[in-house]
Amino acid sequence: MHPPIPAQPNRAAHDQEIESLAEFDEVTAAHGSLARYRVQAVDLTGRTEALLELDIAGAVFLGCPMSPEAAAHVRSSGALVFPPVPGLPFDPYRGFVYTPDELFASLAEGYEATPDARAYAWARDTAADGDIFASMLRAVHDDAVSDALDELLTGARVVGVMGGHAMARGTEEYAGAARLGRELARAGYTVATGGGPGAMEAANLGAYAAPFADGMLEEALALLAKAPSFRPSVTDWARAAFEVRERWPDGGASVGIPTWFYGHEPPNAFAAHIAKYFANATREDGLLARSTAGVVFLPGAAGTVQEIFDNATPNYYESRGEPTPMVLVDETHWTRDLPAWPLLRALARGRAMESRIALVDRIEQAPDAIKRLGG
Template identity: 80%
Template sequence: MHPTTPAQPFDGSHDREIESLAEFDEVVAAHGTLSHFRVQSVDLTDRTDALLSLDTSGAVFLGCPMDPAAAARTRACGALVLPPVPGLAFDPYRGCVYSPDELFASLDEGYEATPDARTYAWFQRTKADGDIFGSMLRSIHDEAVSDALDELLVGARVVGVMGGHAMARGTEEYAGAARLGRELARAGLTVATGGGPGAMEAANLGAYAAPFGAGMLPEALRILAKAPAFTPSVTDWARAAFEVRAKWPGGGPSVAVPTWFYGHEPPNPFAAHIAKYFSNAVREDGLLARCNAGVVFLPGAAGTVQEIFDDATPNYYESRGEPTPMVLVDRAHWTERLPAWPLLRSLARERSMESRIALVDRIEEAPEALKRLGG
């Protein structure tokens, strides 16, 4: 961190965000002030002396537990203090994206006991009751997650892999998507998916398998095939994934961007970084906008069709700058079953995006097509 001069007003820079106790101590030691800093979800109950003595004017403390006297003093000095919200399964002010271990904690008691499931249950109870407080918490949470995701992906070349949740473990299609994720990760790209089961999980699994030898992925696929789908039991489905993670710890990183909007669809445990949202609209746009190295679209249904044209629109108008590559996989699927390709090709005609779209027959052709298109 390299904060600007503390006397200056806050300018929105990430350099003034404090997201851990270590960062808090670093700022205090280096600058002797907290003026105009933003502190997110840091437990400050053991930093009372600092809070009672330092300038906190213009600071904002988001969900930071602290001694009541310290909270009163920081407010008196001109800080805004938003305390933790009790009774929630999630932290609306969080400073980082989720990990699989965090979302699936207590899985040994069944999926219903996990923070992921309990957060979805809260969402179901509150999303239609018109309570402005619940709406505010969801909005703050999603903004915090977006901020954390931006920090995570600074400098990364991100390639999206989109596809439906119906692709079952144990199928050749699933294995092919996993090999795709592995190849993209080994090429130095950051694989990003919608974070759910099926094709999304397979691509995250492939990225997880990237550091290991050739024998790891086939064995992992065999283990996962014991629980081919997340229905009827999310618990069994998730446990099979954690069995793979336990047998091969320290897999390669990737990103998942799921949503509680489709709460029947759990996040997959193979992405190291999970940016989970309440708002599906924010999640969809944010995922595609961050795929600066292009997107591969595997066979899917309504959700994948939506993603194709959500990506096509900014490419058509060049609202994000130069169009990014779009590779559709499975000619029969995208020209006959769900003919998105003819419409995409018509939209692209005589536009700069025309040279950035491709349709391939087999998943093995996708990496080369992506490279050819400039991904």
């Protein structure tokens, strides 16, 4: 099985960015200069001597702690410095997407103590205030997350799995979505979801289970069924997921793209890489745009219908190049209950996307449909 996500983020298009202390040391040793580099969220308090000696003309430092002496020298030498913002529950200049361990730190004290919950509380409170500084910080954060996600996914064959948050653990629907995620990951795809509970968690769980024997997933599903939903307790729901991760460490990698706009819905712990946004519109478009190998739409309601046509529009106009495969699962749901399929097929008729859409009745048919359509 090929690794779905490249082992290292692609740096070719970002070779003027420095996002870790190791990169800082590597660049300064190799070039003896930081001129025109962008240094992003790196603690430089231990690199004062280097900052005083290097050529830093045209450099930009985004949220990099440094000594007062170094900061004064950097500014006077022609660099631009955006200092860290104190008191925030997140770093607006971060260089990498999140991990479950990072967002759920302090879960032992209850979900309300975690960085994820505190960031949502900050977003809710500042949105009510209408503070322009807070809105700027949200925008800077989301742009940094998008940049990090692009670096992570360069070269990956990404299949998005769309589905609602209401799908409960312990149901056959949840198990089916998990098996779908597992088969996509085993086929060499990177599974990407909206990063939340329900069908999204199930698909990320399946990708996590991909390297293990088939029986692991069945055991994991039984363990998770003890906490079927994030209601009434996000803490219990999340702890059950971490219990699975601790029992079977080092699972397969996948991507979750959730939002604090729906802060009452926590991110799931099975996506190794979590690109969490404040702006839901940025998150929705970004998830679909990055699903370069296709999208699987599980049965859903208004949100999933919207996602179908949000994805169909660039395919219709070929505004993103070659149309990406779209696979709708459950014939009855998409032709009778919510008849999105007839409209999608009518839109596709005579256009390049016509050969890139499919309706399948069973969830286990979706991976083969993605491959057949050219994903």
